[in-house]
Every structure is written in structure tokens, then in C-alpha cells.
Amino acid sequence: MGNKKVQVAKSDQIQDPPSNDNDNWVLRLYVAGQSPKALTAFRNLKIICEEQLNGKYRIEIIDLLLNPQLGRDDQILAIPTLVRKLPEPVKKIIGDLSNTERVLIGLDLLPRF
């Protein structure tokens, strides 16, 4: 796990970018250490959020290696998993988010076909 060059999976970096009071979107990314897949997922997530959510979002990153008990509540099996906590309903997107179209469908930003 301990690849210290890139700092992603730390709970104190949850607010990234700084939250507005009227966050419309709360996205939680579950990772297990700073694996290449986790880093890829985080990068992809940031790009998508920047492009689509217009600054009205908050990303929480949870490292299950540090806080394994947090995986239970969201029923996390696959890593990485992105959970859309808000707006409801809760959605789960698994994988490194490299398929942008699937991510947008998963976030209900694109209609399902």
C-alpha cells in the first residue's frame, strides 16, 4: 500500500475541492491503499466532476485498509467503488471509472439506453 508519492487516500483530504454549503452531490470513493486502480479512479472521478458537476460536489475518499469497518455499511465488495450518497437514490459504480460513459450513466447524468 505505502506509495507515498501520490497523496490520495487520506481521510483528511475528503474536502477536495473545498465544499460549498450547497453541495448537491456527495460522492464517496472506496479504495484499499493507493493502488494504481485507486489512483486511476480518483483521477477519472475528478475530471468527470469538474466537467459535469460545476463545482457543486463533494468527494469523500475512504481507505478500507485504514478503516476496514466502513466498508460494511455501503456493502463494499469491489475496489474501487464509487458510491453516490447524494442525491438519492444511492448508486454504486465499481471499477477504475475509465469508461466515462458508463460512469455518467451510473451517476444518472446520462439516460440509460
Added chain:
Amino acid sequence: MKREPVQPLFSTLPKTATGIQGLDEITGGGLPKGRPTLVCGNAGCGKTLLAMEFLVRGATQFNEPGVFMAFEETEKELTTNVASLGFDLDELSASKMILLEHIHIERSEIEETGEYDLEGLLIRLNLAIDSIGAKRLVLDTIESLFAGLPNILILRAELRRLFRFLKDKGVTVIITGERGDEMLTRQGLEEYVSDCVIVLDHRVNEQSSTRRLRIVKYRGSSHGTNEYPFLIDETGFSVLPITSVGLTHAVSSERVSSGIPRLDAMLSGKGFFRGSSILVSGTAGTGKSSLAAHFASAACLREERVLYFALEESPSQILRNMRSIGIDQEPWVNKGLIKFHSNRPTFYGLESYLTLMHKAINDYKPEVVIVDPISSFIVGTNEFDAKSMIMRMVDFLKIKGITGFFTSLTGAGSDLEHTSINISSLIDTWLLLRDIELGGERNRGLYILKSRGMSHSNQIREFTLTDHGVELLDVYVGPDGVLTGSARIAKEAKEKEEKLLRQQEIERKQLDLERRRRSMLAKVAELQDEFEAEKKETLQAITIEEERIKSFQQQQVNLARSRKADTL
């Protein structure tokens, strides 16, 4: 409720005892320790239950905590489901002996967007195992992952990693899987679990269902390869080993009374051997159950416990019928010395019934088991199955040293010595009850067809049911054959008459003698009287003569005086 681990029949790799009745015997000590075991079968065949009992027994009997990962049911559903089997999961969870976790996977909630792995699941398992120090784990059923996760390639690779992880963890795992068409499991789980595979099956035969268990594979260990029937009831799982039974049981030379003194006398004076198997066969209404009742009462008098499997009558019916011949078993029932199991075997299926009997015997630990009648195990064409079942039952009783008393109904017109189930070779003492038709009536006869290990009577006894129980009577063998019933009574009457006549003859002769003696005495008295009379007369005559002589002499003196004769 600690239990001694079952002594493995076959030694070898380390094993984890399941604590499930019978399963440890056929696996030679349990499941492979620290390795995964696959339990597969169709829906409703008891996979989840087997897995759950593995954990519960582990927690309660072997002090090994366990984790149950449920992919299909929630914790609450599971707790409710197994509560009916007497497992209190709430309590075991509270004492941290069992951890229930529900893993929820819903395909519709999951969008797949690239590379991923199942680290999340592994972390969760790891956490669960470590949190209670689990030694046992159940994954029920991991196949749900295939439904929930679309990428089969990733999934298969990850499963391989999962099983390696579990082996490294050293937990003993049960993985359940649904039976597939061609393969053991739909998703080919057997390819990951190479150590032990158990298949459960649920079959319907002659309208009764039987659950069966088979160990398909057990790497590094010999194991029974047969299909073993098993039963799920209010106390959980029990598997019945069929053929691991060897003929090595110790025998007792202690004798137990049959409850009928005359019958004991026929059995070289002491009755049956303890731990032997006794068969009473006969046609309808020959008193088989009555003999059983006598035997049961005799056992109760010895303060022994009797387990009575009534296959055709209800307990109250048996009690009433036996009361009518003067055998009151109710006090014994109240005292807990007789326990009835009344149900039709067809309701369960043979194998299940046998398993049920095993369980009942193990629970109640009787000294005597009565099965009345074993012929009702045969329904339709299952004669072979019934025979093998009874053979196993007899073996089981012998190993336990329990005296088995079986009755068997012989169909009218069939060969009497052909028990309908051909089990005579299994039986130590065989009593045959038969009708004897003679002189327009039907009577009961009893004889001992065989009795191993003792010299027994070769006589037919007439057998009557009185209001004080069964009575054995001698029969008369005349030129026309055996006499029973009225013919016997007539014969007895005739003999009585003859005896009376002889008696009278003797008396008459004695009287005659007496009379003659008396007449002789009378004659003697008469003669004596005569003699006395003659004597008296004679004496008188003598006196007269003497008087005459005296007076003659006097006259002579007088005459001489008068003639002044010379004095000489």
C-alpha cells in the same frame, strides 16, 4: 455441552469436527482443517442449514467462533430460520461466538466502469474473522457474486485469490453452491475448492422424500463414498452412516426375561439374550403385539427403558388393547420407562425413518427397542430397500447393545417361515406364531423357530390370550396331529373322565376289602360267642358230673354206714 471429538476411523490430515451427528463418522473426523469444503445441492436440500450447524456446533461444542457470510439472506432472516432448529443465534452473536454478516449484492445498483478487484470483500472477511477470532467460516452462497458482478474474468481471478487468502487465514470454510445441470455447481465452484466436496440431494421415491448426502471428494483422506441418508428435524442435522458398520460388536451373555414364564422356560429357562434381536412373526391376530407388550413390561419391571416404535397404531390404542389382556402399561409410560413413537414410515421415507429412529434411540438411550411391525416398512416394491434398512437398524441396535424386539406380519397364504422381508438371517431368536385350524376353530400356536446360542424347546405350545395376559399351554399330539382349543379341552375332559373312573374303581375295591374284613371280624366274633356258650355249657356239665360223683361217694359212705361195714 462439550462433546468428545469423534475418533477418526481413518487417520491422516488434520480435521475439524463438525459436531453434526453422523457426518464426522463418515468423513473420518470432520472437514479438512483450515481448508474450504464445498457443499452443493439443489434448492431446499439443506445446504445453509448444514453450514449453519457447522458453525453453531463449533461454537457450542468445540469453542470455535465462526463467521457466517450470507449473500442471500439478512442476519435477521437467518436467525429466524434456524431458530426453529433450536439454534439461538442472538445469544451466540452476543457472546461473540458467531458473527452473522449479510453481504448485499444487487446487480441493478451496480455500474461497472473499468478495472476492479474484490479487495473490499477480502477486507470485510478479514475484519469479520479477526473481530471474533473465527476458526470457522461459511460463505452462503458465493455464487451470488456471479449474479451481481458482470465481469466473469475478474471474478474468477478474484475467487482464486479469495480462496488463497482463506487458506492463509487458516479458517475452515464451508462454501455452499447450487447444483448445476452438468457440473456440481452452476458456476463451477468445485474448481476452486479442491479439498472436499459434499453433495446433498433430495429425492422423491414412492411419494416419500429422502434426503441424502454423499462425499464426492475428500482429498488426502479416505471417506465413505456411499450416499448417506440424512434428516433435518427440530434438533438439526443428522446423517446416518449406512455401511461403515462392521460385525465387531461385543455380545452379552446376560439373559432377559420375555415376560412370560413359560416362554422363558422354552428358551432354556432364562429368556432372551440381552442385546440380541428377536423376531416374532405370524399372521394377523396371532398375538404378536401382545408378546411385545409382555416383553416391554418385563423390561420396565427391571427398571429398563423401552422405546416402542408403533408403525400402525397410536399409543393410546396400544395401551387400551393391552389393558384388555391385563397388561397395564400406563404407569410405565408415566414413569418415563416406555416411550412411544407412533408414525407411519411411509410418511417419512425409509431412510428418513431410520435416521429418525437413530436419533430417537440416541436421545432416549433405551435398553429395549420394539418395532411393531417391521413389515410395514414395505410399501410397493421397496423390499430390497426395506431389507437393507432393517439390516442397518438391527446392526445399529446390536452395536449399542440394545435388545431389539420386532414383529412381522406374515400375509395370509404365504409361507410362514418366509418373513416378508427375508431378514431371518439377521435375527437371533425367532418366534413363530401360527394359526392352528382344527375341528372348525382357529387357535394360536407358538414355537421357537430358532434361537442362537441356547438350547431351546422344540415344542409347539398353544398360546392363549387371557385377561391376565398371554398364557402358554401344552398341546396334545394325537394321531390326528396337534390338538388345540376345543379339541384339546375335549381331550382333557376325556382324560379327566378316565381318571375319575379309575378312581372310582379303586374306591370300590377298597370298600370291598373293608366289607370283607368286617364280615371276617363278624364271623370271628360269632365263633367266639359259640365257643363261649359251649364252654359255659361244658363247664356246667362238668360241675354237674362232679356233683354227681360227690353225691355218689356220699351215698356209698351212707350205705356203708348203714350196713355197718368194716372200715378199711
